[in-house]
Amino acid sequence: MDKPVTTDAPAPKAGILDIAPYVGGKSKIDGIAEPTKLSSNENALGCSPKAAAAFAEAQAKLFRYPDGHANPLRTAVAAYHCLEPERLIFGNGSDEVFALLNQTYLEAGDNIVTGEHGFLAYRISALACQAEVRLAPEPERRIEIDRLLELVDGRTKLVYISNPANPTGTWNTPEELSELRERLAPDVILVIDEAYAEFVDEPTWESAFDMARGHDNIVVTRTFSKIHGLAGLRVGFGYCPKDLVDAMDRIRLPFNINLPAQAAAIAALADQAHIDASKAQVTSWRPRLIQAIRSFGLEVGVSAGNFVLIRFRDGDEAARANEFLMTQGLIVRHVANYGLPNCLRVTVGKDAENEAFLDALHKFVVQR
Numbered sequence: 001m002d003k004p005v006t007t008d009a010p011a012p013k014a015g016i017l018d019i020a021p022y023v024g025g026k027s028k029i030d031g032i033a034e035p036t037k038l039s040s041n042e043n044a045l046g047c048s049p050k051a052a053a054a055f056a057e058a059q060a061k062l063f064r065y066p067d068g069h070a071n072p073l074r075t076a077v078a079a080y081h082c083l084e085p086e087r088l089i090f091g092n093g094s095d096e097v098f099a100l101l102n103q104t105y106l107e108a109g110d111n112i113v114t115g116e117h118g119f120l121a122y123r124i125s126a127l128a129c130q131a132e133v134r135l136a137p138e139p140e141r142r143i144e145i146d147r148l149l150e151l152v153d154g155r156t157k158l159v160y161i162s163n164p165a166n167p168t169g170t171w172n173t174p175e176e177l178s179e180l181r182e183r184l185a186p187d188v189i190l191v192i193d194e195a196y197a198e199f200v201d202e203p204t205w206e207s208a209f210d211m212a213r214g215h216d217n218i219v220v221t222r223t224f225s226k227i228h229g230l231a232g233l234r235v236g237f238g239y240c241p242k243d244l245v246d247a248m249d250r251i252r253l254p255f256n257i258n259l260p261a262q263a264a265a266i267a268a269l270a271d272q273a274h275i276d277a278s279k280a281q282v283t284s285w286r287p288r289l290i291q292a293i294r295s296f297g298l299e300v301g302v303s304a305g306n307f308v309l310i311r312f313r314d315g316d317e318a319a320r321a322n323e324f325l326m327t328q329g330l331i332v333r334h335v336a337n338y339g340l341p342n343c344l345r346v347t348v349g350k351d352a353e354n355e356a357f358l359d360a361l362h363k364f365v366v367q368r
Contacts, residue, residue, distance in 0.1 A: 019127045022120055025333050032329050036356060038347040039333040041166065041196075041307050043229035044281055045350075047264070048274040051230060054267035058260040066259035073257065076266045077237060081209065081222075089245045090257050094195060094221040094236030098160070099125035100248040101191060101219065101238075105157045106131040113151045114160040115143045117168050117338050119193060122160040131157075141301060141309070141340075142170035145180045152188065159184065162193045163208070164200060167335045167345040169303025171205045181215065189244070191219045195236075196305035198227035198275065199282045205304060209239060216241045226306060227278050228268040233261035282306045282348045289348065292358050296365045307347045310361075315341035321364050328360040 025039030067073075070090045078085035091097040098121050102112070108130035114122050116135040123133045134156075136147040143161055152159065159180070164171040181190055192208040212218035220239045225231035235257055240248075257265075268274070289308050293300045299311040312318040315336065322334045322344055333345040346357060 013130070015127060015130055019124055020337070022124060023337065026331050029326050029329065029331060035326075035329045035331050036349065036353045037331045038349050038353065038357060039331045039345075040231070041226060041305065041345075041347045042231050043226060043278050043306070044348060044353070045229065045274070045278050047229035048268045048271035050271040050274070051228070051264040051268040054263040055233075055260045058263040061259055064259060066255050066257060066262055068254050070257050070262055073235075073262045073266055076269050080269045081239075083209065083239055084213075087239055087242055087245060089238045089240060089248055089252070091236045091238070091252075092256050093225060093234040094193065094223045094238070095121045096234075096256065097219075097221050097236055097238040097248075098122055098191070098193075100252055101158060101189065101244075102126045102129050102131070103251060104244075104248050105189060110155050110157045111151075111153070112158045112160060113148055113156055115148070115162075115165070117141060117165065117340060118160060119162050119166055120337070122191075122193075126158075135339075138168070140170075141168040143172055143176075145172075145176050145183075148180065149183055152184065156188055158189045158191055160191045160193065162195070164194075164196045164205070164304035166196065166305060167307070167309055167333070167338050167340065167343070169301060169305045169307060169309055171200070171202060171304045173204045174206050174208075174211070177208055177211065181211065181218065184217070186217055189217050189219060191221065193221050195221070195223045195226055197222065199279060199306045200304045201279075201283050202304050212239055216243070219244065224265050224268060227275055228265070229274075229278065230261070230264055230268060233258075233264055235261050235265045281350075285348045285351075285354050289346070289354060289358070293361065296362055298361075298365065307345050309335070309340070310344045310346065312342050312344070317368065318342045318344055320368070321361070324364045325357070325360055328356070328363070330357055330360055332357075 029035045074085045102125040106129040111132035111134050112126045113134045115138045134151040208220045212220045224235040290300050300308050335343050335345050
């Protein structure tokens with residue numbers, strides 16, 4: 001006889017059900033078979049043909065476990081970025097690197113500090129560790145070092161910065177990051193998320209790899225989801241002090257980067273032509289989008305990522321613009337969950353997609 005159904009399921013640990021789950025960019029519109037998706041900061045040109053070929057070739061080995069330490073990929077990344085291979089840790093996307101850091105270094109009662117508009121993945125795994133998340137105000141939608149430091153105390157274990165930042169597109173200078181590092185206690189880990197680094201052409205920005213090389217409390221993360229167009233395969237890495245790698249490797253799940261993903265990522269690094277073309281698509285269209293949107297009478301900030309952030313008069317107008325764009329077959333990202341209810345984030349797409357977006361946005365502005 002079947003056991004009676006019961007609702008007395010085991011309860012998760014304290015705080016888990018209070019965490020708002022991550023919600024990705026919308027990908028479907030009812031009644032529209034193939035909408036234009038500009039909501040997830042994906043590479044408009046897709047992945048490298050070499051990466052796609054490597055992925056296809058890997059199907060013959062799907063019965064094999066992948067290299068547990070991603071050694072071929074480790075060698076390729078180290079060579080491409082001129083990094084020490086033993087200081088790399090790989091994750092199922094850079095999201096997993098954040099989770100490993102939080103799980104390794106946070107206890108109940110500890111805290112992390114990040115900007116109020118910072119990437120949600122930093123917060124979710126910290127809350128799962130029963131740590132406090134402290135959000136520094138970003139009055140100009142940009143990290144301010146003093147505001148971050150005001151929230152740091154003796155229980156702060158990690159400080160997270162996106163550089164460039166998502167969803168705002170803003171960035172911090174090397175001088176600002178250096179000041180932050182100098183004013184942090186040596187036992188606080190500074191995590192600099194450079195997911196959009198390859199799209200930057202701003203002279204006041206530079207990678208934190210060199211700064212991290214000379215210090216024992218800096219982690220720099222990168223992803224293959226953006227410039228390399230491998231969002232569906234989930235590959236990211238952190239460049240960390242060796243002691244941090246050793247500690248995180250003890251709890252990292254074995255075989256966390258699958259075999260086809262490793263093969264595709266190695267091939268993606270070898271296709272510089274695709275990397276260059278992907279950057280050129282963004283750096284040619286980003287200023288054109290900004291200029292056109294401003295000509296419509298809307299506010300849009302500078303951006304160093306592969307997206308722009310549009311500011312409307314209020315949250316209601318942003319929501320109406322979002323709904324109107326969907327009626328035109330266009331999906332963008334309403335970023336209210338990032339504390340920006342009056343904003344839409346729009347990924348730089350292909351030429352025709354960008355033109356269609358501008359046409360639709362202009363229609364909305366004319367009729368509002």
